[in-house]
Amino acid sequence: xxxxxxxxxxxxxxxxxxxxxxxxxxxxxxxxxxxxxxxxxxxxxxxxxxxxxxxxxxxxxxxxxxxxxxxxxxxxxxxxxxxxxxxxxxxxxxxxxxxxxxxxxxxxxxxxxxxxxxxxxxxxxxxxxxxxxxxxxxxxxxxxxxxxxxxxxxxxxxxxxxxxxxxxxxxxxxxxxxxxxxxxxxxxxxxxxxxxxxxxxxxxxxxxxxxxxxxxxxxxxxxxxxxxxxxxxxxxxxxxxxxxxxxxxxxxxxxxxxxxxxxxxxxxxxxxxxxxxxxxxxxxxxxxxxxxx
Numbered sequence: 001x002x003x004x005x006x007x008x009x010x011x012x013x014x015x016x017x018x019x020x021x022x023x024x025x026x027x028x029x030x031x032x033x034x035x036x037x038x039x040x041x042x043x044x045x046x047x048x049x050x051x052x053x054x055x056x057x058x059x060x061x062x063x064x065x066x067x068x069x070x071x072x073x074x075x076x077x078x079x080x081x082x083x084x085x086x087x088x089x090x091x092x093x094x095x096x097x098x099x100x101x102x103x104x105x106x107x108x109x110x111x112x113x114x115x116x117x118x119x120x121x122x123x124x125x126x127x128x129x130x131x132x133x134x135x136x137x138x139x140x141x142x143x144x145x146x147x148x149x150x151x152x153x154x155x156x157x158x159x160x161x162x163x164x165x166x167x168x169x170x171x172x173x174x175x176x177x178x179x180x181x182x183x184x185x186x187x188x189x190x191x192x193x194x195x196x197x198x199x200x201x202x203x204x205x206x207x208x209x210x211x212x213x214x215x216x217x218x219x220x221x222x223x224x225x226x227x228x229x230x231x232x233x234x235x236x237x238x239x240x241x242x243x244x245x246x247x248x249x250x251x252x253x254x255x256x257x258x259x260x261x262x263x264x265x266x267x268x269x270x271x272x273x274x275x276x277x278x279x280x281x282x283x284x285x286x287x288x289x290x291x292x293x
């Protein structure tokens with residue numbers, strides 16, 4: 001948005017990433033294109049008298065609640081709030097903190113990661129944001145227009161819960177398998193395609209038990225995206241975090257669906273044996289090793 005000169009938003013950042021941005025700007029590499037955004041828009045804390053019109057949370061799922069409480073004093077009842085975190089149920093979390101505010105549910109398709117403080121690498125030209133609420137707040141309609149003017153695809157959805165589950169289906173499956181095998185998405189499809197199909201099917205059954213209509217065509221589309229639309233060497237944040245010993249979104253991506261499987265008594269051997277149980281143990285061991293080093 002800043003690079004396209006469509007909007008001049010305030011962006012809250014932390015730690016070494018913020019320090020690097022303030023010193024040298026934010027560098028973005030996107031499929032051969034490199035651009036730099038000046039650091040003036042990036043801050044650590046809002047001004048005392050500042051009230052935001054719209055707040056978009058782009059944190060890790062485990063940081064959402066803390067970030068929401070921190071930003072709450074800088075909002076009023078007219079501030080539109082939504083989150084682009086991985087996982088499900090974030091609108092409910094935000095509603096508990098902003099009970100009088102317009103809240104939207106949202107999800108985003110993007111492949112990117114921080115390569116070093118102040119540098120972000122984006123893969124595959126992928127960017128698609130879905131958001132929705134009932135009724136749709138006027139500010140959400142305005143945000144969609146601004147994003148689209150910046151050539152960032154933003155679609156307003158009449159069935160945003162389904163859209164969030166479709167995104168969750170993809171990222172939970174391929175986050176789990178890339179982390180488990182420590183291989184990129186292309187290699188998962190090439191060498192472990194049947195495991196991917198099985199895990200997608202297990203999540204589909206769990207979703208059906210909750211009344212979410214993840215159809216067979218959605219499963220096929222997820223496989224097609226992984227096979228044809230995503231770069232072969234694309235990694236996932238869960239894979240990078242777990243295999244580097246960092247705090248990960250394992251609970252948000254797999255713990256949530258594992259609990260739903262138990263509650264609905266769904267048979268999900270790939271989810272439990274291959275993904276969640278193994279990765280939870282692996283993450284615990286790596287975390288211990290990192291603490292000892």
